[in-house]
Amino acid sequence: MTDNPVRPVDNGTLSQAGRCGAKTRSGAPCKSAPVTGRRRCRMHGGADGSGAPSGSRNGNYKHGRYTAEVAATRRWLREATHMLRKLNESAG
Numbered sequence: 001m002t003d004n005p006v007r008p009v010d011n012g013t014l015s016q017a018g019r020c021g022a023k024t025r026s027g028a029p030c031k032s033a034p035v036t037g038r039r040r041c042r043m044h045g046g047a048d049g050s051g052a053p054s055g056s057r058n059g060n061y062k063h064g065r066y067t068a069e070v071a072a073t074r075r076w077l078r079e080a081t082h083m084l085r086k087l088n089e090s091a092g
């Protein structure tokens with residue numbers, strides 16, 4: 001039985017699934033399996049309802065719609081501030 005083409009899975013199942021990897025209190029990375037669709041186990045932020053909301057509910061959400069508009073507004077504000085400061089200096 002030494003030439004069995006099907007290698008028995010002895011220790012591969014845990015390492016192949018990917019580990020949570022969060023730093024535990026002992027300093028070693030957590031060896032628990034991550035929650036499906038998450039990168040951390042249920043003890044380290046992978047639980048249902050934990051973490052930031054996805055999509056537009058997330059503060060870091062980028063849709064790109066207002067990019068040009070916001071840039072133009074900022075430019076206008078800067079110019080207006082500059083102008084007002086100049087007016088103030090010449091008036092005073």
Ligand SMILES: [Zn+2]
Pocket residue numbers: 020021022030031032040041042043044
């Ligand atoms: Zn963990």
